[in-house]
Amino acid sequence: MRATEGADRGLGSGDAETSVALVGAPNAGKSALFGRLTAEYADVSNYPGTTVETTAAALGSLRLSDTPGVHGISSFSEAERVTRTAVLEADAVVNVVDATQLGRDLFVTLQLTDMGVPTVVALNMMDEAEADGVAIDVDALESALGVPVVPTVAVTGAGVDKLRDRLPEASAPESTPIDSYYDALPDGVDATRAEKTLLVEGDEPTARRVGVPGLATDGGDAPLAAVGEREAVYRERRTRVRSIVDDVERVAASERAPEERLGDLLLRPATGIPIALALLAAVFYVMGVVVAQRVVGYAEGVLFARYYTPAVEGVVAGLLPASGWAAPVEFLLVNDNLGLATVTVRYTLGVLLPLVVAFYLVIGTLEDAGVLPRLAVVTDRGLGRIGLSGRAVVPLIVGMGCVTMAVVSTRMVGSRRERLITTALLGLAIPCSAQIGVISGLLAELGVVWWGGYLAVLLGVLGTAGVALDRTLPGRRDALIEQLPRLRLPRPTNVARKTANRTAAFLGEAAPLFGATAAAVSTLDYVGALDAVVGALRPLTAALGLPASFGRVLVLGLIRRDFAAAGMTDLALSASQTFVGLVVVTLFVPCILTMAMVLRERGARSALLVWVGSWATAFAVGGGVAAVLEVIA
Amino acid sequence: MVVALSEVPSDERVELVDVPDDECRARLLRLGLLDGSVECRRRIRNGPVVVRRRGTEVALGRSLAREITVERAPRDGAPQ
Known part of the structure; x- marks a missing residue:
């Protein structure tokens, strides 16, 4: 039965467009490799978690997608959900492993092979591993994992051609020690090997999708019965990782690198x-x-x-x-x-x-x-x-x-x-x-x-x-569990390319949004709605002990914050009035560009919360300050 | 000797024996931080603890570090 499951996956399956996903730990070099493998450029950086969505590009007849970095295929975070979905949908995976972090990254590799996902391993950052005195027996690693392993240095492009050549060899071992855990699943579960693996690891979205009776939680209240199973599976996998690392990796004693000393200074x-x-x-x-x-x-x-x-x-x-x-x-x-x-x-x-x-x-x-x-x-x-x-x-x-x-x-x-x-x-x-x-x-x-x-x-x-x-x-x-990447000298070309890409992407999205908002506000202005707002604000400004003209300042502040502050310079105000006015103007709603971004990044509900909250806080605090000043004076 | 991770001084080797939260335990397990001993590289006063194992450095927030129980390895040489 299991043999048929593999048949629809892999690069030989072919009529529909074949998709390959780059999967690996944050900062392992997926995005740099993505850029080397395709003509496109993905954001490359030394900050874990910069890729929050998948980016895709053509690689010959294949479709290659870059995914957010993860330390495992599961659903603990937004990034992990995105990557899990990409892995389940891909025909094959290029697993990017940081050669300096073999003991950490092979967990994902073994998880992928347990899931039966056709995999090629790109053993990346071989240059840094060498500099660290880490020697890896690539052939031994390949036979231990049962999938092709290609050493690469993504930032220079070394090994990338070989990786491209070996992509069609992507494979997964017929069976792995995970098989023995499948018995825990209820009989008659209709799921692929990948899904079964995630099920025994207690992945709730998979349980909900497959619809396992007794495993899926209807209200989402009771935890998945398999949490204990997850721990056993993870521990068993870590044991395999340790034994592979012991076999293939030799670490020469090395001196403390200068960047490590700098890292120490930053943490002290x-x-x-x-x-x-x-x-x-x-x-x-x-x-x-x-x-x-x-x-x-x-x-x-x-x-x-x-x-x-x-x-x-x-x-x-x-x-x-x-x-x-x-x-x-x-x-x-x-x-x-x-x-x-x-x-x-x-x-x-x-x-x-x-x-x-x-x-x-x-x-x-x-x-x-x-x-x-x-x-x-x-x-x-x-x-x-x-x-x-x-x-x-x-x-x-x-x-x-x-x-x-x-x-x-x-x-x-x-x-x-x-x-x-x-x-x-x-x-x-x-x-x-x-x-x-x-x-x-x-x-x-x-x-x-x-x-x-x-x-x-x-x-x-x-x-x-x-x-x-x-x-x-x-x-x-959230509990803070933050992986610290090693310190490196920034590469100017990398920074410049990244800046150009991100700027273009940002303006492409922000400019039309801002244009639409501007047209809407201008229309309100033309029909006299803004003046009506100034009129409606009169009781509020009076409560703060400020003249009615302050309402005009606030309306300007709806558009741009410094307009409001600048508008105040034209008003004849006493010291305490100026103070109250400044507090209100500072706490008042963010400028129209910011609101457009909040809308884009956080959605309408959050935008409304921020906007209404700013009105309320500005007037409440302003009123309080005005009252206190009156008592003092 | 068993104490909370947040009490361990910098540069000491410890074994993380109990992480009460299921999800945090799974995440640390995946990173290999529960495989034997880790180096407590830096403890920031009232702040996070940075632990290291084989070149993987991970900062654990203060509240998490307080929940984690560790076994302190006996020091080499003279017992304190």
Whole structure:
């Protein structure tokens, strides 16, 4: 019976398009290999977990897909689910094994062969293994595994041709020790060998799909009966891994590599925290000062204000007749708030483009060096207090440069729950650099005491909101189990290519979204809905002790945060009014670009939560501050 | 001697004997961290613990490290 199961898998099966999936641990070199095997380029980095979706490209007549890195085929995380599905659907798998981590990575290899998935092993990073004094007997490994093994160095391309040649040899042993566990399954289970393996390992999605009576849980409440089985299967597999590694690997005693000493420095709080702070300060300086202020300032203030906008306005005025039906069209195209041909283009090319490029350059460099997971480790303790793990440190810092880009970087943060908390905190209490510029100007006029007060209010809100979300959101905090990649010198070509790819992908998605939002807001503006909003805000602004004109500031803030702060400079306000106004403006809703990104990354429900939550927090905290100031005064 | 992983000083070799959470245990098992002893490479005060086995370095969060029971290997040479 088992013999027929294998017949529809493998590269010889052929009429429909044959698919091959690249599977392996995070950071084992799947994406680099993907780039070598095909003409396409997948994101390559030294940060585990950067591939969150599968990327596919043609490899001759085959379809090759890159998958998120995993340490096993199961469903413990979003990445694992994606990879499990890809493995179950593929005709064959190229299992990328990090030669320096043989003892870790062979677990996946043996799991694949247990599942009966036709496999070729790419034994990658052979150069680093050699440098480490690790010698691997490739022939012995091949016969122990029962599948082809090809040594490769993906970043240089060594061994890649051989790997391509041997792809048709992808195979799996007829039977493996896993067979004895299948007896535990109920009789008459209609499942492939791959599915049976996942079933004895207690994989719930597989149980639900196959519909095993007694194994599948209807409500999802009772755990799968096979958890004990999973442990036995995993332990048995680890035993096989150990014996293979003992047979094929020889490790010469080697000296401590310099990068290891650097790794030590990063992990020791006394040195790691200053290094982390210095890196974060550098990130903030590049993103927040050099790019967000100088480059963007030049692009907006000179390139667009002096040349582009007047030219476009001239063209539009020349093309359209002066009256009648053309008025709304002209408004849509060139209005000062969000004109499609003027302000929208200026935001996309003059503001977003430089920030996106800078962001991907900085993040790409840190990823390539393998620094990010270590930053996460040193900051884990502090961020744990507000319901986050150390992985959230990068989004929070990037947020002080540009909250929009920070929302994109929340992908690095582990679970959905944690991503939502990070996004909410970003939207709520992290002022972006554009805003920080205007705000510091206004606070400087008030004096240092107000400055301290402002910081205290913001940090208080950040902490309170973090703790509140951590307590109220369903689920529990993820345990941090973070694999630390080895430190490497960043490769400039790699970083540059990655930046170009990601920037193009990002703008391709963000620009149309932003254009549509801009058109919608302009329409509301034209029909007078925005003025109605200003009117409706009057009771709220009055409750804060602020003039009605502050409502106009807030409406501007719906579009862009620094507009709101800048709008305040035109109002004649007392010191305490300015302070209250600044607190409200900072806590108020994120800019329209950020909201577009939250919508894309987190979905409508989260976007609504962030948006409504920002309104509520801004007015509640602003009102509280106003009341306190009144008592003091 | 049996203690929590979070109590183990840096540079000591220990064996992770009990990981109460099923999923965490499965994940550590896959990584090979339950096969014999691991080196406790760094313990960050009130923060994560970094353990290492054969060049695989893994940081375990503080709350997880507190739940994990370890067996401390007797030190080579003079007993303390």
